Amino acid sequence: MTPTLINGLFIFMLACFIGFEVIRRVSPLLHTPLMSLTNALDAIAVVGAIVLVGEGKSRLSVIFGTIAIVAATSNVVGGFFITDRMLRMFKSSRPASKAQ
Amino acid sequence: MNLPPGTEYIIEFCYLIASALFIFSLKWMSSPATARRGILAGEIGMVLAIGGTLLQHDIISYKWIFVGLALGAIIGVPLGMVQMTAVPQRTALSHAFGALCVTLVGTSEFYLKSPNISKFTMSVLSMEVILGGLTFTGSLMAAGKLQEVLPQRPITYKGQNIVNFLLLAGAVVLAVLLVIDPSQRQYFPFIVGIAVIFGVLLIIPIGGADMPTVISLLNGYAGLSAAAMGFVVNSKLLIIAGALDGSSGLILSIIMSKAMNRSFTNVLFGAFGQVQVAAAVDGEAKTYRSASAEEAAAILGVASSVVIIPGYGMAVAQAQHKVRELFDALSKKGVDVRFAIHPVAGRMPGHMNVLLAEADIPYDRLIEMDDINGDFPQTDVALVIGANDVTNPAARSDKNSPIYGMPILDVDKARTVMVIKRSMSPGFAGIDNPLYYMDHTLMLFGDAKGFVGNIVKELSGGGH
Numbered sequence: 001m002t003p004t005l006i007n008g009l010f011i012f013m014l015a016c017f018i019g020f021e022v023i024r025r026v027s028p029l030l031h032t033p034l035m036s037l038t039n040a041l042d043a044i045a046v047v048g049a050i051v052l053v054g055e056g057k058s059r060l061s062v063i064f065g066t067i068a069i070v071a072a073t074s075n076v077v078g079g080f081f082i083t084d085r086m087l088r089m090f091k092s093s094r095p096a097s098k099a100q
Numbered sequence: 101m102n103l104p105p106g107t108e109y110i111i112e113f114c115y116l117i118a119s120a121l122f123i124f125s126l127k128w129m130s131s132p133a134t135a136r137r138g139i140l141a142g143e144i145g146m147v148l149a150i151g152g153t154l155l156q157h158d159i160i161s162y163k164w165i166f167v168g169l170a171l172g173a174i175i176g177v178p179l180g181m182v183q184m185t186a187v188p189q190r191t192a193l194s195h196a197f198g199a200l201c202v203t204l205v206g207t208s209e210f211y212l213k214s215p216n217i218s219k220f221t222m223s224v225l226s227m228e229v230i231l232g233g234l235t236f237t238g239s240l241m242a243a244g245k246l247q248e249v250l251p252q253r254p255i256t257y258k259g260q261n262i263v264n265f266l267l268l269a270g271a272v273v274l275a276v277l278l279v280i281d282p283s284q285r286q287y288f289p290f291i292v293g294i295a296v297i298f299g300v301l302l303i304i305p306i307g308g309a310d311m312p313t314v315i316s317l318l319n320g321y322a323g324l325s326a327a328a329m330g331f332v333v334n335s336k337l338l339i340i341a342g343a344l345d346g347s348s349g350l351i352l353s354i355i356m357s358k359a360m361n362r363s364f365t366n367v368l369f370g371a372f373g374q375v376q377v378a379a380a381v382d383g384e385a386k387t388y389r390s391a392s393a394e395e396a397a398a399i400l401g402v403a404s405s406v407v408i409i410p411g412y413g414m415a416v417a418q419a420q421h422k423v424r425e426l427f428d429a430l431s432k433k434g435v436d437v438r439f440a441i442h443p444v445a446g447r448m449p450g451h452m453n454v455l456l457a458e459a460d461i462p463y464d465r466l467i468e469m470d471d472i473n474g475d476f477p478q479t480d481v482a483l484v485i486g487a488n489d490v491t492n493p494a495a496r497s498d499k500n501s502p503i504y505g506m507p508i509l510d511v512d513k514a515r516t517v518m519v520i521k522r523s524m525s526p527g528f529a530g531i532d533n534p535l536y537y538m539d540h541t542l543m544l545f546g547d548a549k550g551f552v553g554n555i556v557k558e559l560s561g562g563g564h
Contacts (some may be wrong), residue, residue, distance in 0.1 A: 002218075002220075004334060005220050005221075005331065007336075008330070008331050008334070008336065008339055011336050011339050011340060011343075012327055012330075012331075012339050012340075012342075012343050015339065015340040015343035015344060015347075016343045016346070016347050018123055018343075018344070019126070019343055019344040019345075019346070019347030019348060020347045020351065022123065022126045022127050022130075022344075023126060023344075023347060023348045023351050024351060025127075025130045026126070026129045026130050027129075027130060027131060027132070028355075028441075028443065028449075028450060028453075028468055029132060029450065029453045029463055029466060030129055030132060030135060030450060030453070031352060031355075031448075031449035031450030031453070032187060032191075032448060032449060032450035032451060032453065032454045033129070033135065033450070033454070034126075034129050034348060034352075034449075034450070035191055035315070035316075035319055035348070035349075035352065035448065035449065035450075036187075036190075036191060036194070037125065037126070037129060037138065037139065037142060038126070038319065038323065038344065038345040038348045038349070039191065039194045039195065039198060039319070039322075039345070040142060040146070041122050041125065041126075041142055041145075041146070041341050041344065041345060042198050042322060042323055042326050042341055042342065042345040043146075043197075043198055043201070044118075044122075044146065044149055044326075044337060044338055044341040045198065045201050045202055045205065045326045045329055045338060045341075045342075046150065046172075046201065047149055047150065047153040047335060047337065047338065048205050048329055048330075048332075048333040048335060048338060049168070049201060049204075049205050050150070050153050050154065050159070050165050051153065051156060051158055051159065051333065052205055052208055052209070052333075053161075053164045053165050053168065054156070054158060054159030054160060054161060054162065054165055055158050055159065055160065056160060056161050056164075057212050058208075058211065058212060060208055060211055061208035061209075061211070061212055062164055064204040064205070064207060064208045065164070065168075065204070065205065065208060066164045066165075066167060066168045067168075067200070067204055068168075068200070068201040068202075068204040068205050069164075069165060069168025069169060069172060069201075070168045070171045070172040070175065071172065071197040071198070071200045071201040071204075072172065072197070072198065072201040073168065073169050073171075073172020073173055073175075073176060074172040074173070074175040074176035074179055074194075074197055075172075075176070075194045075197050075198050075201075076146055076172070076176065077172065077173045077175075077176025077177060077179075077180060078175075078176035078177070078178075078179030078180040078190075078194060079176075079180070079194060080139055080142065080143055080146075080180070081176065081177065081179075081180025081181070082179070082180040082181075082182070082187070082190065083139055084136065084139050085180070085181075086184070086187075086454050086457070087132065087135045087136045087139065088136070089184075089454070089457040089458050089460070090132040090135070090453075090457045090463045091457070091460065091462055091463065092132070092133075092462055092463060092464055093462030093464055093465060
């Protein structure tokens with residue numbers, strides 16, 4: 001195993017810990033927007049597809065890569081869009097109507 | 101392209117900032133007050149990451165990149181504008197898209213690199229395409245079931261788990277052979293093929309009630325496959341984003357499986373769709389009381405506290421806006437109205453919250469199960485709208501019940517219980533609900549939207 005891969009494993013482990021700690025604190029109220037947000041962030045896989053297509057090393061990689069860019073970009077655009085729409089709907093009750 | 105020296109440092113710096121922004125993005129999701137800031141952080145991170153990538157000197161042609169980005173954006177906009185009731189299937193579809201991207205990139209990388217591929221890279225690449233392939237078809241199946249294009253009924257057969265296990269084992273064995281000898285390229289299509297078939301078979305036995313767990317799990321798989329891709333293409337940013345998404349999906353799966361009283365291993369190995377043998381309904385006709393909208397309105401109008409328990413039935417009937425009218429009408433009369441949200445109510449985590457928020461119900465009125473259960477004995481009326489199993493007291497008391505041990509909303513402890521339901525037929529899982537036969541339960545037969553509308557009419561025209 002090369003140092004790059006070892007570094008990758010360390011990063012993966014640390015990111016998992018951060019992920020668990022951060023997401024544990026997300027309010028259950030927002031679990032649906034959380035899922036659409038992580039989906040949009042996950043579509044960062046588009047960077048891999050961009051390099052693949054840009055290098056243009058084989059016809060297969062360009063075709064597959066372009067489809068991959070389309071799929072991931074639609075997740076980025078659609079994911080952020082719908083998450084924002086959902087979050088705009090969450091409103092607190094006016095102070096006047098607060099019971100407690 | 102001739103880029104000034106040092107560009108690679110700028111690119112890496114973009115990725116570094118993007119990673120930090122992604123973590124902030126999720127951190128700000130902890131409260132509705134900061135959540136929209138989280139989206140902004142995520143968007144900036146995404147723009148930085150994509151912009152930085154476009155600067156890479158390996159890129160010699162931009163034509164297909166821009167075609168892909170433009171097409172993706174065009175497809176993404178309508179996917180972002182779907183109705184809130186369609187959010188579960190939209191989410192499943194986007195898991196499928198994410199997994200498709202990862203699988204296609206993984207496949208291309210394999211054919212570009214093999215046979216000069218290190219053992220470690222080959223291992224993660226196999227993981228990438230197996231997880232990606234099964235998440236792709238599995239999510240498509242889930243989306244189809246949620247959209248009701250496919251039958252929602254679980255389809256089970258004898259030895260299902262063994263067939264599934266053998267298939268997956270087959271893919272893993274081929275992957276191991278390929279790791280040992282990366283020149284055996286002919287194995288690769290079979291690995292992807294098996295993963296794709298496995299995804300279909302995995303979701304076939306899943307019924308609607310299990311969807312929240314399944315969607316969370318597929319979310320986790322999609323994240324892990326993206327992290328694996330990060331190792332293959334050597335992108336730290338992707339490893340981080342994949343790890344965040346993977347842990348998010350895993351946490352949600354754990355929460356969902358706890359809320360359904362399933363063990364986590366049970367969920368991990370996809371054994372969620374066990375056939376639930378409907379308890380033979382004993383012949384004796386049990387008696388229940390039914391009431392009209394007028395009677396229900398009279399009781400609700402004089403109550404001092406009402407808790408509404410929404411379920412998937414409310415989503416199906418699109419009754420959330422009528423429920424809001426009811427909330428307004430009762431609040432105007434000084435009734436304290438709150439909503440009790442069971443973690444697995446609906447078809448995905450947080451489904452009910454989004455629907456009620458869409459109907460403009462303030463989020464501080466939406467109370468989680470553990471926080472509201474203690475209040476039911478002091479509640480005048482518990483109004484169940486389209487929820488069934490999550491209110492079934494048999495889960496507490498009847499050891500023979502298939503849902504025994506599942507945490508439920510203690511609706512039966514309220515002074516009066518009202519249940520809006522189409523008919524007395526048992527719910528999705530085919531489990532009879534003793535709640536309906538209790539002395540202080542009133543059955544309100546009808547369509548959720550129509551019935552709630554009638555109650556509102558009675559309440560607001562209440563002068564007669």
